[in-house]
Amino acid sequence: MIKKIVIISNLRMLMLFFLINDTSLDKVFFIFDNNIKIPINIVNYIRVRKSRNKLELIWNAFYYLIRFHFLCFKLGINGKKLEVYGADHITGAKFFLKRYNFILIEDGTINYSLNAYVRSIKNRLFSIPSYGVHKNVSKIYLTKSDNIPSCIKDKVEVIDIKELWNKKHDNEKVDILRMLNVNIDSILKLKGKSYILYTQPLSEDGVISEEEKIKLYENILQSYDLSRLVIKPHPREKTSYEDIFKGAYTFRDNIPAEILSLLDIEFEKAITVFSTAVLQHSKENIVFYGTKIHPKIYHHFGDVKL
Template sequence: MKERIYVCHTFYHVYIACLKELDLPGAKRGQAALVLSTMSNDFGDLKARAECSGLFRQVFIFDEKEEHFFPVLEKYHRNRGNLLLHMLSRMRFCKLLGKLQEPYVPVDFRQYQDIYVFCDSDPIGYYLSWKKIYYHALEDGLDCIRYYDTARYDNRGHFRLKAFLASKNLIFIQNGWGKYCLDMEVNDISVLDYPCPKYVECPREKLAERLTEADKDCLLGIFLENKKKLVEQLAQGDNHENKILVLTEPLCDLKTRERIFRDIIGLYGKGAQVILKPHPRDVLDYEALFPDCVVLSGRFPMEMMNFLPDIHVKKVISVFTVPSSIRFAEETVFLGEDFMDKYEAPEIHRQNEQIK
């Protein structure tokens, strides 16, 4: 039986998978497989660079399909007007969504001793539960459950009943509530308002602190398509003591998104050189709309900038991306829900406040 396999949906997921592999003794490295799901992310040439790194035995591309790809599933979302009928419909939906993924799954997961899945709310979680394959779940983003507990939000009303049904594999609930989820790895349990018996804590910062210079070079080789260009972009301009980095996110519609980041630059960018780091799923054309800013590639996790020499900015500003892992800035600014209230209805982004 093969040792480990990681199912990743974002660059950040791959970064955490790499940290976990680099935390192992040298003799155990290079034995794991990596699965890159293209459902919501374009990984570009990452597969080739990961294969060349020596950190992974194999790298697979997974053409994971959203539920909307299968029209047959639509009927299971109709309002039955009755809790029992709704649960019966949901039972059928969960099993069928898992089954429909099978033609697209690129690897036999039963061959692996340990399966690590980021964001098991995606169809891969339904697939593994349908196949009755045990796996480890991992937090989608840094401390993301603190701000959006998707398992409890998606299952508001009769949560205990739904959690019981999930524990029997009659329905599926993500983030540690499914029968075949062995545990749910999070960065910091102390910041989470709602408990889950399967939560296990693995601080990301401790993994990063253990990296050697060779490990950092390995990570930079995996994630940076053009390290020289990035270093040159970050060195542009004369006002080095007053650089700010704005992390974009795929918020709202495109016009509102443009207004959000124009407002952020207006608030924090006066007299500063503004650098924009687009989110990988953000399709707004920042180079065209913000010609006075330095626009970086979106195809690498921001943590890579921690490993570049002589990189320093005065402030990093984000809306919902948790910036606590950034070590190249004097100050980090997390704008959060109060800021977003000005741009969309509060109930859209204040999910945890609606959990009962």
């Protein structure tokens, strides 16, 4: 009998789910965003696709309404008590948000951006709120205690990733690493490096141009020795950092950045514009520029700072 539905928008969210819960898969059904590589030992799942235009938005709303009604019937969960974890904003999530107790898991910096909670008149008339505002969201797990929007503050429980990891038994840690497709040999290549830059899909998401993004990172890195630098691109990025910063090591493994710290890979400096990935590092080692570094980024996300 399925007891939990887990709606996942990225692998970091999957990691947080397994840290918050146990690693048993017996009574869990997953709904994955289409861009995620599915762990081989997860068999109870479906994928959902994003809407690229208004026509697809209308079609997907109809398609997933029918599909999820059928899924609930097939899984025997119609009208049953059920907990839903994960993202409330991706395709199909609203079906479960309106019907079941929802426990939101941090998606990233978007959860701290005030702009994400501003709703237009059109949105208020034809949609329901996302990012934990809806009345059926009973709890929100975040990893950062600063800059939590007031509209969700009463629901938030701040979690410490390393503390949760240390509470896991060794077999559970192995399960988590396996489900996240972690390659230990690849990670060991990072030992001896001094700095790590966590980049973000700012051009891919249309916030700034590709040229503006490259220039931004060139300015940030001009005072660092590239031979001692690791660049950790976001999984959705298409930028060829290997060709732009040739002295640096570009780490392309698609794993949550926090895994590095959990496996005792440490750096003197963790650098980012505003990625929450740096929060795994000691505060004194973090170089966090914030959204005010570029007017277009600030306009899009609002004021995000450490």
